[in-house]
Amino acid sequence: MPQISMLHLPKQQLKRKLKYAALSGSMLVSAFLGYSSQHQVLADDALFLVPTLTIQEQGDSEVAAKKSALIKAKRQAFQELVQMLVPVRQQGKMPALSDKELENLVYTTDIPSERMSQGAGLYVADIQIGFRPDLMRNFFKQRGIAFSETRSRPLLVLPVMTQGSNNQLWEDSNEWRLAWANSNLSPGLVPLEQPLGDISDISEITSDDALALDQDKLMSIAAKYGATGVVLTIADIADVTNGQPPVMSVSNIIIAEGWSDDITIYDFAETIERISETGSMDNASSEVTNPYAKLYDEAIDVVYSSLQERWKETNLIDPNVQGNSLLMNIPLANLNEWLRIRSMLDGMTMVQRYKIVNINVDEANVSIEYSGRTDSLQSALKQMNYNLAFNDDVQGWSLIKR
Incomplete structure (x- = not known):
């Protein structure tokens, strides 16, 4: 202190x-x-309590499987904590820890539910691991590892999809917004809120308002969700014609105090090799229901990870x-x-x-x-x-x- x-x-x-x-x-x-x-x-200190993990282990006995599952949960929780607090460029400094060294950093082990087989050596459990905040901070500092534990105030994600001259935000056909709504994002220092897309949202702001960076309307809808700013993420979708792989460009801008308003642009393209894993573009209607599905998931992961890294680097x-x-x-x-x-x-x-x-x-x-x-x-x-x-x-x- x-x-x-x-x-x-x-x-x-x-x-x-x-x-x-x-x-x-x-x-x-x-x-x-x-x-x-x-x-x-x-x-x-709540940052050092890792969200519950579901662990399944097989062993010579249920007791052996449970012991192995607890070790596995602690290692996985430690890795998730490091990924959340430590910038990627610093993670290479992390030493390999023995089970005993890892155990010394653990503060709580909670098992909300567990199931065991009868004689088959199978153990399945929900396990939550909490680490000692003071020991974790000292762990990073003693090894010269820069980290961040400043949590950003929430930001609201506004996904706009553009295709030619057509801009979409609240429309059901906005696959970019639906992909964000269905995404399973790991916890980070920058919490994101997702809009419902209900009548009140539709009356609050339009896609044209968002693209025009109307500050009053952007801040108004952010406040509606208890957020202090907006992540405006714009997916520019190219038409898929003549068997060509889908491509899209994502422009990302954060409108919030404490963030720079630089526009970051990411380009994504599906490859022929990846398309062949799910079907031919020539038979897109029958075999590939949404040629952009993988690109949406990849883009969301990149945008979200970049957002978290940018925050960690700013608050080291x-x-x-x-x-x-x-x-x-x-x-x-x-x-x-x-x-x-x-x-x-x-x-x-x-x-x-x-x-x-x-x-x-x-x-x-x-x-x-x-x-x-x-x-x-x-x-x-x-x-x-x-x-x-x-x-x-x-x-x-x-x-x-x-």
Whole structure:
């Protein structure tokens, strides 16, 4: 946890603080000295509880099969956790772990349901594995592995399909939207919401509105689903004629605070070899019901994976980058606001330590040391509704409630 130094206030300032009568004297001193009996940890420890896995194992006996299944579940859960938190370029640094080393990282093993054969050595179970957040963080840091545990606020996926001059969003014939709705995406740091496509959605925004990047309408439908932004993903479908393999181009743009609005374009093409696995294009109507089905699945996987990687890279906690620091000015409306900010800083993994330089009823000046890049710190704070920006007027950093 970050450590903060003791604060010494002049007596006249202490007297001014007494107007906050809602706090007892001991609580007031505790608040300004930076101590509390119980820290409110804001780091998302829930990330280290991996979603339930279904494991099936065969062994010489049911007992042996269960033992093997538990080991398998822990290894699979560990791999899924690494894939979620660690950028792909860093995953090559992951060491091979023995069963004992892996077990030392496990905090909970829950088996909601299990089934055993009678003498056939078969074991099937739903198993949920939770890892120790503190040990996992140390595991990454000690090995110089950069990771992220800043969860993005939800984004709404708006899949638009274009074919020639025909643009579709809510139409039943929009196979691109239906493919997204039926996709089975693994958990990530960027949660995505899927629109229902009901009457209220249809009246909220059209495909032309989306393609025109109508900010008001995009933010309005995002808010309807509790999202703070939109992933506008546009599949440009080419007509399949003369036995040619299907091709499509996917343009992806994220309209949300904390994300750049660059357009990323991906090209996908079905190959003759892959077509031959399911049928001939000459007999598409009878043997290949949807020549684009595989491309949709491939494109969704690429778009989603790229989205997660982009977020991880932007919000890295990099143990190889140490000693970054800055002094930030924090305007305060009241004492409770400082308490919230202090608890927030206490819970941020990338914050190594902070020190109160000066504080009064109107503002606090805090020196903060953090691992990783400044833009990563800014992004993490933005997810908690605070903007950290350089203020040209005072030639320093300011932390402002959004």
